[in-house]
Amino acid sequence: MSRAAPVLRLRGAAYTHPGGAGVRGLDFDILPGEAVALIGPNGAGKSTLLGGLLGLVPRTAGVVEYGGASHASIGMIGFLPQSAELDPDFPISLEQVVMQGRYRRLGLFRWPGRADREAVRAALDAVGLTELAPRRFGDLSGGQRQRGLLARALASEPSLLLLDEPFNGLDQQNRDALIETLRGLKARGVAVLVSTHDLELARVVCDTVVLVNGEQLAHGPVDEVLTLGNLQECFEGTEIEIDEHTLVVPGHEGY
Structure with a gap:
């Protein structure tokens, strides 16, 4: 059986804000029905990558293909931002x-x-x-x-769903509901790229992980990438510990 064509393909891609901050060396595919966890510290370039895929941050190097095309078609990408922009009183x-x-x-x-x-x-x-x-x-x-x-x-x-820290502030009931939703979307063939510091989400929903800190540091199956050594390299200069659910980096919130 032939391998499905990627929904998203990056080869040596870089996205850079006009001020100079960005992320480079991005080199991975996302297949239909595959979920990829994007993990890294604050300022690592996770939101920059999501913004770049949405066309909000300029691509400054490499190749990015959306289902084989150089641009995403209308409705191809769905996006869940980190915080709601809707006034709850509206x-x-x-x-x-x-x-x-x-x-x-x-x-x-x-x-x-x-x-x-x-x-x-x-x-x-x-x-x-x-x-x-x-x-x-x-x-x-x-x-x-x-x-x-x-x-x-x-x-x-959408055929590609981008999620920016979707578990922030959720209680266990809503966490469980979100996990089941993502599993259902994968079963329907939706590709998912999720920026998160929640290791439970990565382990129970995601197939592969991309570690970034200004550049791509590692990419591969969850169990092979989410090692203490890789995470220490990614969160350089900071003592880290890992519990069942969360990557804990003292002095930081919302990675």
């Missing part, structure tokens, strides 16, 4: 928030049609929030709002 329902994920596909001067409403329902079902669709977004718990924003990212029916 009078908008969860269903309306998720419908925002269809706007790029709709374009100007088009009202949502049957296909758009079905995509929204499918996205809400994927994150387990169908019954809360008419609720005001601001009335949901923090974990439910996070899952609602994930549903918004899924509404575009």
